[in-house]
Amino acid sequence: MAPKRPPKRPAARAAAPAAAPAPARPTARPAPPDVLVRVRGLSFHRGRRAIFDRIDLDIPRGMVTAIMGPSGTGKTTLLKLIGGQLRPSAGTVAVDGKDIHALRTGELYALRKRMGMLFQTGALLTDLDVFENVAYPLREHTKLSESMIRKLVLLKLEAVGLRGARDLMPSELSGGMARRVALARAIALDPMMIMYDEPFTGQDPISMGVLVQLIRRLNDAAHLTSVVVSHDVAETAAIADYVYVIADGRVIDRGPPAKVQASGSAWTRQFMQGLPDGPVPFHYPAPSLATDLLPAWGAAAA
Amino acid sequence: MNAVLDWLAALGRAGLGALERLGRGHLLLLGILAGLGPLARRPGLLLQQMNSVGVRSVLIIAVSGIFVGMVLGLQGHYILSRFGAEATLGVMVAASLVRELGPVVTALLFAGRAGSALTAEIGLMKATEQLSGLEMMAVNPVYRVLTPRFLAGFLSMPLLAAMFSALGVWGGWFVGVGLLGVDDGTYWSQMQAKIDLHEDIQNGVVKSLVFGFVCSWIAIFQGYDCVPTSEGVSRATTKTVVHSALAVLGLDFVLTALMFGK
Amino acid sequence: MKKLNAHGIEILVGAFVAAGFVAMFFLAMKVSNLGAVTVGDGYQVTARFRNVGGLKVRAPVSMGGVPLGKVVGIHFDDKTFDAVVTMEIDRKHAQIPDDTYAKIYTAGLLGEQYVGLEPGGSDKNLKQGSEIRMTQSALVLEEVIGQFIFSKAQEGSKP
Numbered sequence: 001m002a003p004k005r006p007p008k009r010p011a012a013r014a015a016a017p018a019a020a021p022a023p024a025r026p027t028a029r030p031a032p033p034d035v036l037v038r039v040r041g042l043s044f045h046r047g048r049r050a051i052f053d054r055i056d057l058d059i060p061r062g063m064v065t066a067i068m069g070p071s072g073t074g075k076t077t078l079l080k081l082i083g084g085q086l087r088p089s090a091g092t093v094a095v096d097g098k099d100i101h102a103l104r105t106g107e108l109y110a111l112r113k114r115m116g117m118l119f120q121t122g123a124l125l126t127d128l129d130v131f132e133n134v135a136y137p138l139r140e141h142t143k144l145s146e147s148m149i150r151k152l153v154l155l156k157l158e159a160v161g162l163r164g165a166r167d168l169m170p171s172e173l174s175g176g177m178a179r180r181v182a183l184a185r186a187i188a189l190d191p192m193m194i195m196y197d198e199p200f201t202g203q204d205p206i207s208m209g210v211l212v213q214l215i216r217r218l219n220d221a222a223h224l225t226s227v228v229v230s231h232d233v234a235e236t237a238a239i240a241d242y243v244y245v246i247a248d249g250r251v252i253d254r255g256p257p258a259k260v261q262a263s264g265s266a267w268t269r270q271f272m273q274g275l276p277d278g279p280v281p282f283h284y285p286a287p288s289l290a291t292d293l294l295p296a297w298g299a300a301a302a
Numbered sequence: 303m304n305a306v307l308d309w310l311a312a313l314g315r316a317g318l319g320a321l322e323r324l325g326r327g328h329l330l331l332l333g334i335l336a337g338l339g340p341l342a343r344r345p346g347l348l349l350q351q352m353n354s355v356g357v358r359s360v361l362i363i364a365v366s367g368i369f370v371g372m373v374l375g376l377q378g379h380y381i382l383s384r385f386g387a388e389a390t391l392g393v394m395v396a397a398s399l400v401r402e403l404g405p406v407v408t409a410l411l412f413a414g415r416a417g418s419a420l421t422a423e424i425g426l427m428k429a430t431e432q433l434s435g436l437e438m439m440a441v442n443p444v445y446r447v448l449t450p451r452f453l454a455g456f457l458s459m460p461l462l463a464a465m466f467s468a469l470g471v472w473g474g475w476f477v478g479v480g481l482l483g484v485d486d487g488t489y490w491s492q493m494q495a496k497i498d499l500h501e502d503i504q505n506g507v508v509k510s511l512v513f514g515f516v517c518s519w520i521a522i523f524q525g526y527d528c529v530p531t532s533e534g535v536s537r538a539t540t541k542t543v544v545h546s547a548l549a550v551l552g553l554d555f556v557l558t559a560l561m562f563g564k
Numbered sequence: 565m566k567k568l569n570a571h572g573i574e575i576l577v578g579a580f581v582a583a584g585f586v587a588m589f590f591l592a593m594k595v596s597n598l599g600a601v602t603v604g605d606g607y608q609v610t611a612r613f614r615n616v617g618g619l620k621v622r623a624p625v626s627m628g629g630v631p632l633g634k635v636v637g638i639h640f641d642d643k644t645f646d647a648v649v650t651m652e653i654d655r656k657h658a659q660i661p662d663d664t665y666a667k668i669y670t671a672g673l674l675g676e677q678y679v680g681l682e683p684g685g686s687d688k689n690l691k692q693g694s695e696i697r698m699t700q701s702a703l704v705l706e707e708v709i710g711q712f713i714f715s716k717a718q719e720g721s722k723p
Contacts, residue, residue, distance in 0.1 A: 083438050112440040123435030126427075137439045185439075346570070352577045360580060389671065396595045461584025468587035471595055490594065491631050495624050496676075499596040507588070 036061040036193060036225045037082055042091035044077060051077055053249040054091065059193075064219050064226040066240035066257075068233065069247050070271065070280070075229040076120070078246075079195045082227070083117055084108050096192065113141055116186030116194040120201060122178035124170040130157070130181050131166040137188045156184040160214060176207025183214060193225040194218070200232040208232075212239055233272050237261060245271065327523045330444070334522070337442070337449030347450040355416045355451065356458030360465065362415055363408055367466035370403055371395060371473025378474070379482045388484050392493035395474030396467075400497060400506045401562075404467035406554050409513035412459060413546030417521035420451055421542040424525025425535035433526075448526065452518045459514025460507050467506065505561045512553060517546045606633055606654045607692040611666045611679070612646040617702025619668055619677045625651045627664075627681040632657045635679060651679060653690070661686040662694055668702035677702060 037059035044052045051074035059065045069075055080086040082093055084100045093100045098111060124133045134153045138144060144152070157163040160180040170178060179199060186194050196215060200208050216239045219226045230236040237243065237257040245253040245260060245268055253260050253268045261272050270278030286292065341348060378394045424447065427433050433443040471493075478484040497503065521542045528538035616638060625633040633653035641648050653660070663684030670677050681696075690696070 080434070085434060085437055109440040109442075112438055115438065117435070117438040119431040119435055121430050123431035125432055125435075126430070137441075140439065140441050182435075349570075349573055349577050352580065353573045357576045357580045360583070400591060400595065458580075458584075461581060461587070464584055464587035464591060468590045468595075471591075491624070493595055495622065495631070495634070497596045498622070499592055503588075503591050503596050 034060050034062075036096060037227070038092075038094040039082070040092050040094075042081065042093065043089050044074070044081060044086070045089045046077075050249050052081075052088075055246070055249070055251050057244060057251065059225065059227055060242065061225050062219075062223065063241040064216065064228060064239050066228045066230060066236045066243045068230060068236060068243060068245050068271070071231060073246050073248070075231075075246065076197050079117065079197055079227070079229055082195065083112065083115060113137075113189055114192045116189070116191040118179065118182050118186050118194060118196045118199060120198045122170070122175075122182040124173075124178055124182055124185070126170050128170075129166070130162065130168050130170070130173070133170065133181060134185045134188055137185060141189060152188065153184075156188055157181075159187070159218070160184045161210070174207070176203050176210065179203075179207075179211060180214065183218070187218060187222060187224075190222065191224070193227065196226065196228045196230070198230055199228065200230055200235050208235060215239055233274065237272075247271070323527070326527060327519070330448070330523055330526060331519055333444040334449050334452045334519075337445035338453065340445050341449050341453065347446070348453055351450045351454035352458060355420065355454040356461065359412060359415050359458065359462055362411055363462045363466050364469055366407065366411055367404075367469035368473040370407060370466075371399065371470030371475075372477045374398060374403075374470065375474035375477030375482070379478055379484065388478075388482075389488045390492055390496075391474070391478045391484050392471075392489035393496040395478070396471050396493045396497050397502065399467040399470040399474075400502050402554070402558070404463045404470065405506050405509040405513055406550060408463040408466045408510060409459065409517055409550040410547055412455075412462060412514075413517050413521070413543050413550070416455060416458070417517050417542045417546050418539045420455070420518070420521040421525040421528070421539045422535055424448070424451070424522060425528040425530070425538050428526065428528065429530040429532070429535055448522050452522055455518030455521070456511070456514040459517070460510040463506065463510035463513075501562075505557075508561075509554065509557050512557060513550050516549050516553060520546050520549060606652045607658070607690075608636065608650055608652050609690050609692075609694045609696055610648055610650050611696040611699050612641070612644070612648055613666075613668065613699050613701045614646065615701040615704060616647040616649060617668055617670075617677055617704055619649065619679070619702060623676060623678045625653060625679045625681065627657075627660070627683065632660075632681070649679065658689060658691075660690045662688045662690050662696075663698065664690065664696055665698045665700070666696045667700040670703065 035058045037057070039055065039057035039059075041054045041056065042052050043050065043054050057067075067075055067078060077086060081088055082095065082100070084093075084103070087101055095111060095115070098107070100108065100111065103111065124130075125136065128136065131153055134156055135149050138149050138152060142149075154163055154166070157166055160183050162177060162180055162184065165173070165177065165181070170181070173181065183194075199211050199215065203211065212235050215226060215228065218224055228236055228240065237260075240257050243253075243255065243257050243260045244251055247267065253263050253265060255263075260268060263269065263272075267279040269275070270280060276282055374395045375391065378391050379388060382388050382391055382394065424433075427443075427447065433447065436443040436446060475486075475489055479486050479489050524538040524542045524545070525535075528534045619635065619638065621635055621638060623635045624631045625635060633651055635649055636652045637650035639648045639650070640646075660681065661684045663686040665682040665684060667680050667682070668677055669680045684698075
């Protein structure tokens with residue numbers, strides 16, 4: 001397992017292997033320095049259930065930020081809120097200084113071209129082969145020549161180590177390969193940030209290691225900002241610069257991985273160390289076993 | 303008393319749910335139609351869908367058309383010969399095909415073959431997050447995925463219905479003239495005398511255009527609106543076939559009453 | 565499933581659309597009345613009948629059982645109280661004598677009515693605008709039955 005490392009300084013990035021010829025993008029930065037995504041007072045309800053209840057998050061630019069929490073806490077929902085695919089019931093999400101839910105469709109789409117997202121399943125287009133999948137955003141959003149597209153696609157595939165798989169169809173890829181192709185696609189337009197939705201779920205140790213390394217390397221080489229949503233504690237803690245722990249719609253803990261892991265909160269300790277019982281009970285709420293098994297006895301007791 | 307109230311509440315919920323779905327369906331249709339402009343700049347997308355929606359339905363439509371025509375020839379001859387009116391066999395076969403069976407049976411087969419495939423494809427794209435993925439790539443999935451499929455279904459239906467009817471007329475001819483000895487000239491001339499270009503054939507085309515519109519809309523909406531799980535997709539596929547069949551049969555009655563009832 | 569290249573798909577879709585239009589063309593030309601004698605493709609003659617029965621526009625006009633043309637119009641003459649039937653006859657059949665006899669027949673027991681022509685012996689032929697002078701009206705079933713009952717009644721009252 002890679003050692004925990006401090007936030008990279010820009011000087012350290014040049015050492016990493018070049019993932020892509022990142023064209024110098026003249027980005028005016030109206031946002032306060034170092035915060036790319038600013039979430040304030042965000043609430044989201046599904047039916048009557050509150051998924052999020054007035055949460056605040058800051059995602060610093062150029063770092064790998066992890067958002068952890070048990071399954072079903074709406075971590076994917078949070079990414080969709082940041083990407084503007086869902087509308088919050090209250091609060092704001094500002095990406096690069098722009099309130100994402102106040103943008104008009106055209107502006108939102110322009111902003112999304114600079115945000116990559118890696119879905120759990122990869123979300124590759126099943127009727128296109130690997131090459132065409134990676135070329136897709138380039139063909140949609142640029143007017144590059146065919147030879148230019150070919151060069152770019154091969155470079156992106158090289159960065160994820162799958163240049164040789166360019167002619168395969170998505171159905172012929174393993175889960176880990178599909179995610180790597182999706183990653184190549186996500187960086188095709190050289191975005192400013194990538195959101196990873198549960199990148200490690202269901203991976204064997206080798207592809208897990210590959211993905212862990214790729215996320216870190218791409219982040220540093222391509223000057224990206226990465227948001228990793230996951231419940232795989234060890235892997236995520238290994239690459240993250242900053243960790244948010246979310247449960248029951250609230251941010252429970254935040255800080256560098258080492259600090260969060262050493263946190264005194266009983267809940268966080270249970271989650272980070274994977275203990276079967278603790279503040280999160282082993283048993284789903286139920287009447288006592290005796291009441292369930294012996295209704296007559298239960299009735300008498302009641 | 304409580305049971306009655308519960309029942310009323312359930313009825314109300316179901317009604318509101320249906321109304322909500324209807325609203326979502328119409329909004330989606332607006333989105334799909336808004337995509338026609340952008341689609342005009344990317345005709346390649348339509349071409350691909352014409353292939354998977356239209357071309358791949360030809361075989362089942364052609365085979366069904368021939369057999370329906372042959373059965374009509376057989377049954378028609380059996381009944382008409384009792385009145386010594388075999389001469390009108392061609393009229394009977396052609397009129398029932400062009401007016402009713404062509405558009406209706408084609409639409410039912412289309413719903414089963416192409417409609418269910420559309421729903422399953424779109425539902426799976428939703429379940430595997432391909433639609434969300436497109437959205438995050440700043441590509442509008444309604445314009446890019448739904449509009450070409452809708453237009454392909456709408457355009458394919460009249461062509462398929464025409465093939466169905468034409469092959470059916472030929473199948474009726476094969477049985478009536480070829481096997482049962484109706485006079486060849488009578489078969490065609492009676493048909494030509496009684497089938498009107500405007501009243502019969504044009505109305506049949508109008509029907510199949512309406513059915514194409516409705517069947518494609520239902521199939522795409524069910525796919526787009528499905529619960530993104532394998533169970534949800536399979537349920538949506540079933541719904542597509544059932545809803546399309548009901549819509550086609552109901553609309554056929556309305557259209558027939560409007561066109562032929564004076 | 566085999567992956568088709570773009571050109572293959574273009575060919576398939578092209579064939580599909582072409583087949584659809586051929587089918588529509590077939591329906592229009594071969595199945596419907598468009599393919600039969602078309603307007604402007606023949607000459608028109610008229611005939612006066614006391615009663616046309618159930619004759620309809622587009623009913624066939626035939627001689628010896630072979631269709632030569634079709635009825636294109638049925639009008640009522642206010643002065644003579646006759647029905648004037650305008651027929652269009654295919655240009656191919658321009659050799660029909662002008663003393664031809666026109667009668668309204670019924671095809672089969674329940675069939676549609678049509679105009680049957682029986683040739684006369686004149687040297688002159690029918691041409692655009694001619695009128696067929698010798699006609700026999702349609703057989704109206706009620707009249708026939710009425711006559712039959714009337715004659716039976718007369719027979720009964722004789723002795």
